[in-house]
Amino acid sequence: MADLKEIADNLIKGNAPRVKELVKKALDERVEVEKILNEGLIAGMDVVGKKFQANEFYVPEMLIAARAMKTGMEIIRPILIQEDIKSQGIVVLGTAKGDLHDIGKNLVGMMLEGAGFEVIDIGIDVAPEVFVQAAKEKKAHLIGVSALLTTTMVSMKDVVKALKEAGLDGKVKVMIGGAPLTQNYADEIEADGYAPDAASAVDKAKELLKAVRDEIRG
Amino acid sequence: MMNPKKNLIKAIRCEEPEWVPCPTVDGSWRVVFHSLVERTSEAGFDDWGVHWKLSDRAGGTYPDKHPIIKPEMVKNFPFPDVETPNLTKPALEMVSEIDRDKSLLLGDNGWGIFERSWLLAGMDNLLIWMSDEPQAVSTLMHRIARVKLRITERLIDEVGVDGIRYGDDWGGEKALMMGPHFWRKFIKPQQRLLYDACKKKGVFILQHSDGHTEEIIPDLIEMGLNILNPLQPECNNIEKIKSEFGKDLAFHGAVSSRTLDKSTPEKITQEVKLRISQLAQGGGYILAPAHSFPYPASNLQAFRAAAIEYGKIPKEWRGKFEVQKTDVEV
Ligand code: B1M
Numbered sequence: 078m079a080d081l082k083e084i085a086d087n088l089i090k091g092n093a094p095r096v097k098e099l100v101k102k103a104l105d106e107r108v109e110v111e112k113i114l115n116e117g118l119i120a121g122m123d124v125v126g127k128k129f130q131a132n133e134f135y136v137p138e139m140l141i142a143a144r145a146m147k148t149g150m151e152i153i154r155p156i157l158i159q160e161d162i163k164s165q166g167i168v169v170l171g172t173a174k175g176d177l178h179d180i181g182k183n184l185v186g187m188m189l190e191g192a193g194f195e196v197i198d199i200g201i202d203v204a205p206e207v208f209v210q211a212a213k214e215k216k217a218h219l220i221g222v223s224a225l226l227t228t229t230m231v232s233m234k235d236v237v238k239a240l241k242e243a244g245l246d247g248k249v250k251v252m253i254g255g256a257p258l259t260q261n262y263a264d265e266i267e268a269d270g271y272a273p274d275a276a277s278a279v280d281k282a283k284e285l286l287k288a289v290r291d292e293i294r295g
Numbered sequence: 296m297m298n299p300k301k302n303l304i305k306a307i308r309c310e311e312p313e314w315v316p317c318p319t320v321d322g323s324w325r326v327v328f329h330s331l332v333e334r335t336s337e338a339g340f341d342d343w344g345v346h347w348k349l350s351d352r353a354g355g356t357y358p359d360k361h362p363i364i365k366p367e368m369v370k371n372f373p374f375p376d377v378e379t380p381n382l383t384k385p386a387l388e389m390v391s392e393i394d395r396d397k398s399l400l401l402g403d404n405g406w407g408i409f410e411r412s413w414l415l416a417g418m419d420n421l422l423i424w425m426s427d428e429p430q431a432v433s434t435l436m437h438r439i440a441r442v443k444l445r446i447t448e449r450l451i452d453e454v455g456v457d458g459i460r461y462g463d464d465w466g467g468e469k470a471l472m473m474g475p476h477f478w479r480k481f482i483k484p485q486q487r488l489l490y491d492a493c494k495k496k497g498v499f500i501l502q503h504s505d506g507h508t509e510e511i512i513p514d515l516i517e518m519g520l521n522i523l524n525p526l527q528p529e530c531n532n533i534e535k536i537k538s539e540f541g542k543d544l545a546f547h548g549a550v551s552s553r554t555l556d557k558s559t560p561e562k563i564t565q566e567v568k569l570r571i572s573q574l575a576q577g578g579g580y581i582l583a584p585a586h587s588f589p590y591p592a593s594n595l596q597a598f599r600a601a602a603i604e605y606g607k608i609p610k611e612w613r614g615k616f617e618v619q620k621t622d623v624e625v
Contacts, residue, residue: 091426135474136467137422144423175352180418180472202353227556228354228588256468256529257553274469 079103081116084149088121089128091141093148100149110156114193118149122191126276129184136180139275143187150190164195166286169211170221171203173255174232178225181255181275185221188275189282205235212240212249218289219282222268224255234266250285254278298397299323299612307499307521307545309579315571315606317582320599322616324399326460327386329446331375333405342375345414354589361417366424366431372415374438377445383453390454399457401501402450404443407463408485409473411439425477432481440485444492451496458499458521461489466506468530475510483514490518501547505586506530516543524548525585533573545579550598552586560597567601575606582606 079102087095096118103113125142128134134142170186172179179201186196199211208220220240224230233253240246250269253262263271270285272278297313303323305312316323332342335356338349346360363372386402393400406414412435413421424432443461450456463482465471471478493500501522502515507530508523515523525548526533533549549570554562567582574580582602584590590598603613 132470135470135477136472137425137474137477140419140423141426175354177350177353177357181467183419202350227553 079106079108079113081108081113081120084113084117085121085124088118088142088145088149089124091138091145093141093145096145097148097152100152104152104156110153110160111162113149113153114157114162118146118153119191119193122146122188123279125191126188126279130274130276136184139184139187143191146187146191165193165283166218166289167195167197167215168219168221168282169197169199169208169215169217171199171208171211171223172201173222173224173229174204174235175202176224176226176229176255177201178223178255181225182221182223184275185223185254185272185278188279189221192279192283194279194282205232205239208236209239209243209245212245213243217249218286219250219252221252221254221278221282224253224258227257230255230257230262233268237267250289252278252281252285300395300397300399303399303581306578306581309542309545309577311578314608314612315575315580315582315602317602317606317608319583319616320602320606320614321608321612322398322614323581324401324458325389325393325616326401326403327389327393327450327454327456328403329383329405329450330379330381330385331377331405331446341414343411343415344373358414361413361415361420363416363435364420366428369416369431369435369438374442377442377449382446383449386450386454386456399499400455401458401460401499402447402454402456403460404446404450404462404489407461407504408436408439408443408489409463409465409482412436415439422473425473425481429480436481436485440488443489447489447492448496451493451498456498458501459489459493460501460503461486462503464503464505465511466504466508466527466530468506470507471511472506478511479514483511483518487518490520494519509536512536512540512544516540521545522547522581525583527551527585528570529553533570537574537579541574541577541579545581546574547581548583548585549574549580550582550584552584552588552590555584555590555594555598556588558594560593563594563597564601567598568605571605 084099129139168189172182186198190196197215212220222233222236237251252270253268254272260271270281272281299321302312303316306316318324335341335347340346344362345358347356348359349356447459490500499521502520503524509531522545526546528549528551550566554566
């Protein structure tokens with residue numbers, strides 16, 4: 078019998094080949110794909126995020142776990158599409174204009190994907206209007222902006238502004254994060270949410286998109 | 296008579312100095328550089344084969360092509376010629392303008408072992424290989440350390456520096472990026488080679504690492520480190536560190552670069568006062584911003600005034616020394 082916990086455990090250890098094998102086995106045994114996703118892969122990534130938050134895992138462990146997640150997703154993605162199983166929401170993610178730091182942003186992206194979101198990573202040094210344009214094109218529910226510099230975090234305000242100007246405020250949420258940021262700053266620039274680390278970013282994204290998600294999922 | 300250099304040496308030895316040394320004000324140390332191109336100022340390749348791209352928006356160049364794409368390439372990938380006669384030329388030229396009686400001379404070693412490894416292999420590759428290809432990571436770091444070792448030896452032998460500055464950003468905001476386990480496994484043994492070379496020749500060792508570095512301080516002390524920079528105050532428990540390690544290690548920096556960039560002159564004065572009160576007692580503190588950065592001029596002015604007032608820097612030593620490029624990544 079397929080053991081979903083074993084999938085999660087191997088994902089936590091970053092054992093991609095084993096995750097691949099076990100996901101295939103579960104599918105062969107006709108375990109529901111949504112169950113494999115939620116109780117195997119997503120459950121595993123959730124533990125990974127918590128361990129990272131608690132300084133039990135560091136960036137290397139996150140990277141190999143995310144790789145294992147990806148391997149599992151590659152197998153089940155075609156079936157998810159076929160069965161029209163929707164993601165948790167679409168997120169456009171990038172670093173603020175002028176900012177090149179992307180290690181944290183990448184971890185946030187991995188954790189969001191690992192929690193079932195569709196993540197569109199638009200890279201580093203992204204101008205405010207590019208965030209908004211991408212959100213429009215991809216029909217995103219959330220824009221995520223990361224900044225590590227006191228000089229670049231100020232451009233996050235312009236993302237919020239550009240979104241308003243495009244008439245998308247309220248429809249597309251804005252989440253911000255990165256070392257120098259705080260909830261206070263998010264309030265000040267009227268961003269919808271702030272998260273201090275990659276695991277909290279998942280919780281915050283879920284919270285922000287709850288209403289939207291109920292709608293997507295019907 | 297006390298002068299900035301003697302006063303600084305007291306502070307480094309964790310003995311009570313006459314004033315809190317602050318190199319940008321009292322000129323107590325000057326930093327000299329070697330000739331290898333570690334980062335280009337225009338688009339192009341550095342001397343290790345890493346490509347840098349110019350971005351005006353991001354205020355300089357950043358690495359965009361990492362040449363070692365497979366672990367098999369690690370062993371024979373060509374490294375820069377560290378025996379070139381020019382290696383110490385820039386340092387020697389600078390030395391001629393420095394009053395060595397009054398200023399301690401630090402030789403900058405360039406990008407660190409971890410940094411040069413990720414510059415060559417890419418951050419994701421390097422961190423993933425720590426699990427998948429540990430031998431390749433060790434080989435890469437050892438090869439880099441051998442180059443760094445020669446730089447250290449030549450700066451000491453040919454320039455006669457009093458100390459070596461090693462820079463390597465290991466810390467993120469809340470934790471070591473690679474974790475203390477991988478730091479100890481891969482970086483520590485190579486870093487030790489670099490510290491041993493300094494100890495053998497009797498010169499001071501300064502280590503720079505951004506971010507959170509708390510849990511490896513005992514390792515660094517055991518390896519013989521003298522000065523840790525910058526002790527980013529947002530990321531480390533300064534009071535705890537001073538009380539636990541203040542007798543064995545001196546600290547340089549600790550004035551928040553976020554406050555310096557984003558705050559008022561009044562807050563900066565308070566910040567300087569706070570760090571002096573936390574760190575300077577009994578020596579062991581060298582005052583500086585936690586990062587050199589294009590701060591607003593009025594804020595830098597406030598920093599200087601507070602350094603003079605609360606650091607009690609005597610009138611005759613209040614010079615104006617340009618902020619040096621002491622962080623290679625700066
Ligand atoms: C959307 O929602 C969200 C939600 C949560 C989000 C989020 C988004 N984004 C992040 N999070 C959160 O989740 C992540 C995971 O839990 C976390 O992400 P983090 O990114 O915090 O954590 C990562 C996992 C690990 N952490 C990191 O990757 C950052 C580490 C430190 C050491 C750092 C690094 C590595 C680098 N740097 Co830079 N660098 C420093 C950093 C020191 C520090 N204290 O952080 C910092 C940020 N750097 C600084 C500086 C000054 C600079 N750096 C620069 C360059 C670089 C490197 C290229 C060398 C390298 C980046 C490599 C890369 N590919 O990203 C330059 C700027 C380049 C630019 N324009 O962006 C340069 C200006 C130096 C120069 N003169 O060239 C300082 C900023 C000071 C300030 N006042 O703002 C700095 C704090 C160091 C210091 N000593 O003060 C959370 O913040």
